[in-house]
Amino acid sequence: xxxxxxxxxxxxxxxxxxxxxxxxxxxxxxxxxxxxxxxxxxxxxxxxxxxxxxxxxxxxx
Numbered sequence: 001x002x003x004x005x006x007x008x009x010x011x012x013x014x015x016x017x018x019x020x021x022x023x024x025x026x027x028x029x030x031x032x033x034x035x036x037x038x039x040x041x042x043x044x045x046x047x048x049x050x051x052x053x054x055x056x057x058x059x060x061x
Contacts, residue, residue, distance in 0.1 A: 027036040030043075037043065047055040 026039060028039055029035070030037050042049045042054050045057065047053055047057040
């Protein structure tokens with residue numbers, strides 16, 4: 001198994017770890033229903049996207 005010959009510096013380690021931070025999910029408030037929605041996704045309840053009907057949603061059966 002290959003092993004590292006030299007240890008990584010603090011700077012190099014921290015540069016690698018700089019991208020590991022968690023980010024909060026982005027959302028917007030829907031104008032019609034007032035609930036939080038994820039952007040760029042079809043609404044599964046209504047089938048709407050950007051004000052247009054994209055898919056037909058089945059009713060409660």
